[in-house]
Amino acid sequence: MSNIATEAPTEPSGPAPIKSPKRQRVDLRQYGILAALAIIILLFEILTGGRLLMPGNVNNLIQQNSYVLILAIGMVIVIIAGHIDLSVGSVVALVGAVAALAMNSWGLPWWAAVLLALVVGAVIGAWQGFWVAFVGIPAFIVTLAGMLIFRGLTLVLLTGGTISGLPDEFTAIGAGWIPGFLGEILGGRDTFTLVLGLLASAAFVVQQVRTRATLRKLELPREPAASAIVKSAILVIAIMALSWQLSAYSGTPIILIILAVLILLYTFILNRSVFGRHVYAMGGNLFAAQMSGVKTKWINFAIFVNMGVLAGLAGVVATARAGSAVASAGQSYELDAIAAVFIGGAAVQGGVGTVVGAVIGGLVMGVLNMGLSILSVDAAWQQAIKGLVLLLAVAFDIINKRRSGR
C-alpha cells in the first residue's frame, strides 16, 4: 500500500491542460440503418426494373409516408423516454374528423381548421400525459385506452359517414406542390425544385465546415476529415438526386418542406435542448435522473403533449391527402410508427434513439411497401414481409450490441 502514496491526486477544480484526442469515433450504428435503406432501395430498383425510383414513385413515396414519418418523430421521443403510444392512429382519425367538420359544417377557414386540429391534438396529449405523468399509469395502458376512446369518438362525430369536398388549400397540405414560380428548364424540369436542392446541399456543406471550424478553434475532438467528406458527399448526392427526380414530376411537395422542418427542429431539440437531454437521461436511468433534479413528471407530460400535437398534424396531412375524413382513417398507423422507430435503432428499454434514425426506419418500411406493390405482391404477403423485416432489424441490432459487449 505504501507505493500508492506517490500517486497524489491533482487539484479537483479549476482549468487544467487538456490533452484531448483530435479524432472522434464514428458511430457505425447510424450508418448501419442508412446502409440497410440503401440496400433495400437498390434491391427493389433492380427487382422492379428501375420503376421504383421513377419521378412519380419518388413523389408518392414522400407523400404516402409523410404522416407515418411525422408520427415516428413524436414516437421516437416517447420511446426514448421509456414509454409507448398506441393511440396515435385513432388520434389521426379523430383530428381528421374534427378538421373536416370544422371546414364543412362549422364554416371555419382552412387555416383555422388546421390550428384547431393541432389544439385538439395538444389537448388529447395533455389528457394522456396527465394519466401517465401524474397518476402514474403505464403509457401502454393509457394509450391502449386512448386508442379505443378516440376511435369511438371519431365514430360518434362521423355518424353521417365520410366527409368529403374539402377546400383545395387544405388538401394541398398533403397532396399539393409548391407552385413552380421559377419556370422550367432542362426540358420541362421545375427550376424551383432544383434550386431548392442546390440551396439545401450548400447549406449542409457550409454548416459542416462551420461546425468543424468551431471545434478546431475550441480544441475539441472532431470527426475524421475523410469520414466527414464522404458523409457530406453522400448526402449532397442524395439531396440532388431527390430534387432531380421531383423536378421531373410536379415539383416540391409541400409536405416535404414540412417534414424537413420537423426533422431539423426535432433533431435540434433532442440533441441540443435541455428538454431533449432530460428525455435521454430519463430513458437511460430514471432514478439517476430524478436524483439529479430532473423534473421527470413534467418532462413526461410534455412528451405526450408533443406527441399529441404531432399526431394532430399527421391527422391533418392524412385527411388532406385522402381529401376526406373517414372513421377508419389512421388504422394501424401507430404500429407503423413504432416499427419505424425500432428499425431506426431505438432501444425497447429506452434511452437510445434518434429522429433521423426513426425517419430512415420509416423510409425503409415505405420503400418496402412501394417496392412490393410495384411487384404486385399480394397485400397479405406484404404484411408478413414487413413484420419479418422489423424482427430482423431489431435482432440484428441486439446481436450487434451484444458483440460489442454492452
Next chain:
Amino acid sequence: MSNAILWMRDITKDFNGVKALDGVSIVVERGEVHAICGENGAGKSTLMKVLSGVYPHGTFGGTIEFEGHPTAYKNINDSEHDGIVIIHQELALSPYLSIAENIFLGNENARRGIIDWNKTNREAATLLARVGLNENPATPVLELGVGKQQLVEIAKALSKRVKLLILDEPTAALNDDDSDHLLTLINHLREQGITCIIISHKLKEIRKIADTVTIIRDGKTIESFSMKEADATESRIIRSMVGRPLDNQFPPRTPDIGEEYFRVENWTAYHPVDTERKVVDDASFTVKAGEIVGFAGLMGAGRTELAMSIFGRSYGINISGKVFKAGKEIQTRTVSEAIENGLAYATEDRKKYGLNLIADIAENISAAALGKLATGGVVDRNKETKVAEEYRASMNIKAPSVSAIVGKLSGGNQQKVVLSKWMFTGPDVLILDEPTRGIDVGAKYEIYGIINQLAAQGKAVIVISSELPELLGLADRIYTISEGRITGEVAREDATQETLMHYMTAGRD
C-alpha cells in the same frame, strides 16, 4: 467437538485475484445457535454462499463436511436437499401469492402436476403454528409486514425439513417487537433440535441467543468462543471485529475549519411501506465550513435514509425537521430545490441512482446542472465538452475522451464521474454516501484527496461509510447512527473503532 454438524476447513475464495475468504474455518455443533460476526465486507455472506452452493463446489478452496460427509453442492437445490436452508436479508417471497403458495413454491403438494390445495393449506397452517404466525394461509404475502414475511420464510424452511437454518441479518429490517418474537422463535427451534447460524451485527441479540460466536475479519477467522466463557463480552467481540492496523492510506491534510455552516434539527422520517416504523428518528447534527463529518452506522441503521430524506425527500414519508445553511432555514422538498440551495448527494449505489450508464462522460457530468450550460433552453455542447474535459483532466478520470460510455469505465472512474457531476453543480454542502464502495485502493486514495480538496475550499462535507478505518482516517468528527437515531458524536482525537462500534450497536432500551 464430537457432535459437530458442520465443519468448514480452510475455505478460500477469490474474485479476480482479490481474496474474499482466506482460510476461514468454522465448526458448528449440532443443536446450537452459532453467531458469525464481522464488519461489512469481512466475508460472512461469501462464506454462507460457499456453504449453500451459490458458489458451486470447485470454485473455492478448502473442505466442507456436513453431518459427517464431505459436500459437493453444485447449486442451492443440492444443499437444500441436505437440509441446509439460507434466509437472505432481502426476502425472496412472491408478493402476490398466498402464504401457503409461497411456503410450497418449487416444492408443491401435487400429483401429476395438479396441486392438492387441501393438503397445501392444512400443512401450511401447521407450519404457521410452529413459527407462531397467526394468519390465514390464503393471505397474500404483500399484506404482511416484514417481520411476518420473515416468519413465512422460516416456515418455508421448516417445510423443507431443515437441519441447519442460516439467517443473514434477520433483524436488520425489523422493529423491536418483531425482533423479540424472532429471537424467541429461534430459541424454540433450538429446542426442537434445529441448528442455527445467525449472522448479526447486533451484539445484544448475540448475547441473548448465541451459544457460540465466530468472528471473521478480512476473510480470516479471528477467533471462536463459547458465550458461556467468563470473558465472552461484547467488548471482546468488538475488539476482534475491528482489530485491523491502520495503514498510511490517506493523503495528508491540515484541517481549516470555520464556523458552523450546515445544521439539521429534529429530522424524522418514516418507512414508505411499513408506515409505522421510523427509519430516521429525531436526528440533529451540524457541519462546519471546511469540515469533513463522518456518519458511521451498520447496514440498515438509517444512514442512507437520513441523507436521501434530506436531499429532496427522495426516501421516506411523513418527513419532519428543519435544515439550516449559513444560519438561514432552507427548503429541500424536491431534488431540484435541494440542488438550488447548494446541496449535493452522491448516492451509495452509483449504478442504480447515480449514473446513466448508456450515456457518455460529458452527458453524465452535466446532468445535474444542465442549466449552467444552456441559454434559452439550448445546451452549448461545445462548452459542455470543454467542462467535461476539464474534469476528466483534474479528476484524473481514465478514459480516452469524454465521449466514452460511462458503463464501460471501472468503478473508481465511474465514482469520479459522479463526483465531477456534483462538483459541477457548485454545491456548498456535499453528502457522499459510501464514496469508495467497490473501488480499488489506488482510486480510493485519489478520492480521499478529492474529498480533502473540497473541504479545503470551505465546503461542508459529509461522508457516510461502512468502513470505520476510512472514517477515522478522513473525518474531523464522526456521528454514529443506530436504528435511525444518532447515538453518538465523537471528535477525531477521541475516536477509535471500539468506541464507534459501541455506539453503532447501541439498541433502543
